[in-house]
Amino acid sequence: MAGLELLSEQGYHVDRCHxxxxxxxxxxxxxxxxxxxxxYPEQGNTKALAAIYGPHEMCGSRSKTLHDQALVNWKFSMAIFTTGKHMQQPHGDCKASEMTLHLKQTFEATILMQLYTRSQINIYIQFLQADSGNYCASMNAATLAVMWDFVCASLGGFIEDTPLADLNYVETLLPKSDQIALLEMNARLHDDHLERIxxxxxxACKDVYAVLDQVVWEYFQEVTALLGK
Incomplete structure (x- = not known):
């Protein structure tokens, strides 16, 4: 697809912001x-739900118990109506497995699992609508649900000498420490453009952090007000 079809002369994405x-x-x-x-976050036209249960005692087989840390189980799924065309449930497919692995590797870097030995944490993410940036929406949803630390994700790309946010590129950032937890590239890119992207x-990750931080602050104000009644 030609660059001009993705980016207008005014510097706007198709159906997106600047x-x-x-x-x-x-x-x-x-x-x-x-x-x-x-x-429940909405990013553009992407909508997701995240829920966490735990830490709690191990369920099922005790053979999976970790004696020095918690066991974290991730489950990623998409409703069949998430896109404009019919799709099969992706449970067990390569895409869902890859997404689950990336979430696990990235997020467990922020969870102090050694504080919850012999316990289990279950994290579920389901998409109600998918437009783009599914990984980013998953990570940002999990950040709000888990609340051990902020792990913010964004997409980036490059069209006609213009670096873009929210396109073809995934970076997961720990905004408080300014550290990158995961960086993934889905296409070839000349290293001359890497720094700008x-x-x-x-x-973009820091902008996400500002939004999520405000959401957390408003939520705790609401909870505090309810407890004070």
Whole structure:
């Protein structure tokens, strides 16, 4: 696809905001009362649910018990109506397995699992609508649901000498420490452009952090007000 079809002369994505800025993002916390943590974020046209249960005692076989840390189970799924065309449930397919592995590797770097020895944590992510940036929405949803630390994700890309946010590139950033937890490339890129895209993706991650931080602050104000009644 030609670059001009993806980026207008004014520097805007097709159906998106300015090239260097995020799509509209909003979120809510405390969606499920029975979960230990839950969240519902919307990023552009992508909508996801996240729920966490635990830490709690091991369920099922005790052979999986880890004596020096918690066992974290991730489950990623997509509803059959998430896209505009009919699709089969992706349970067990390569894409879902890859997504689950990336979430596990990235997020467990922030969970102090050694504090929850011999216990189990279950994290579920389901998409209600998928447009783009599924990994990023998953990570940001899990951040709000788990709330051990902020792990913010964004996409980035490069079209006609213009670095873009939210396109063809995944970077997961720990904004408080300014450390990159995961960086993945889905296409070939000349190393001359890498630094500019890294800057765009990092800025987008920090913009996500600002939004999520505000969501957390408003949620805890609401909870505090309810407890004070």
């Amino acid at each position: 090239a260097g800025k995020l799509c509209q993002i909003c979120a809510r916390m405390g969606i499920f009362t029975q979960a230990d943590g839950s969240a 890294m800057e765009a993706a990092s800025k």
